[in-house]
């Protein structure tokens with residue numbers, strides 16, 4: 001059954017890619033050599049053209065890689081990336097690593113991402129293992145808390161936020177251009193996925209957004225992991241929804257309700273129209289809050 005399921009998913013992705021209007025990727029020129037490359041099928045890609053260095057933020061996944069490479073070359077006047085930055089370990093952000101490593105890119109990620117990719121637990125998100133992909137997709141530059149990008153010709157930095165979307169999230173902050181690539185710390189206008197099984201937490205996610213809100217401004221442009229180019233107001237809205245939603249579910253847990261009773265009360269009902277989407281439904285968001293608050297795994 002699992003095999004059939006996986007095949008069906010792959011087939012539907014290929015079909016989606018094959019039937020999408022051309023071009024498969026939409027490239028947005030943000031100025032200063034910075035681009036957002038997106039197809040809304042996997043994680044949004046950032047590109048920084050810094051002359052001798054071409055930095056690519058996240059690498060998506062098959063079957064999009066030839067089209068993604070074409071979009072990168074078109075934006076950069078024919079170049080290939082010299083550095084790939086992975087915002088975290090999920091497959092829809094890293095499974096193109098080997099494709100771009102083969103073009104000569106080094107791969108930078110938080111040390112927890114390197115650890116997870118080297119020792120993958122097979123699930124529907126990571127999808128593949130080094131046995132099936134080879135080892136060329138593994139990071140060869142590991143970051144702890146932060147790293148300046150000046151060595152790559154860029155005024156900017158990568159910053160790690162612990163236990164947020166996962167345990168290995170980094171954002172790319174470009175203060176000179178006032179642009180931030182958020183990785184999956186931003187699902188713009190959608191409930192975020194918070195991967196509790198990979199070290200993510202609701203409080204860590206809120207803390208990360210708080211800190212980013214603190215050092216950005218109304219002019220900052222945010223490349224979301226998923227969703228459109230965004231503003232600080234979108235970050236604030238996501239943060240406020242998480243704070244309020246978690247408080248509502250916590251109050252019901254405090255009153256002694258179990259998950260079924262809480263779902264029955266639908267505490268996020270008024271959030272549904274604005275935030276619900278296919279992967280993270282309102283019901284799944286309630287379940288995420290409940291698990292985060294209680295520590296239960298079911």
Ligand SMILES: [Zn+2]
Nearest residue numbers: 088090165184
């Ligand atoms: Zn993710």
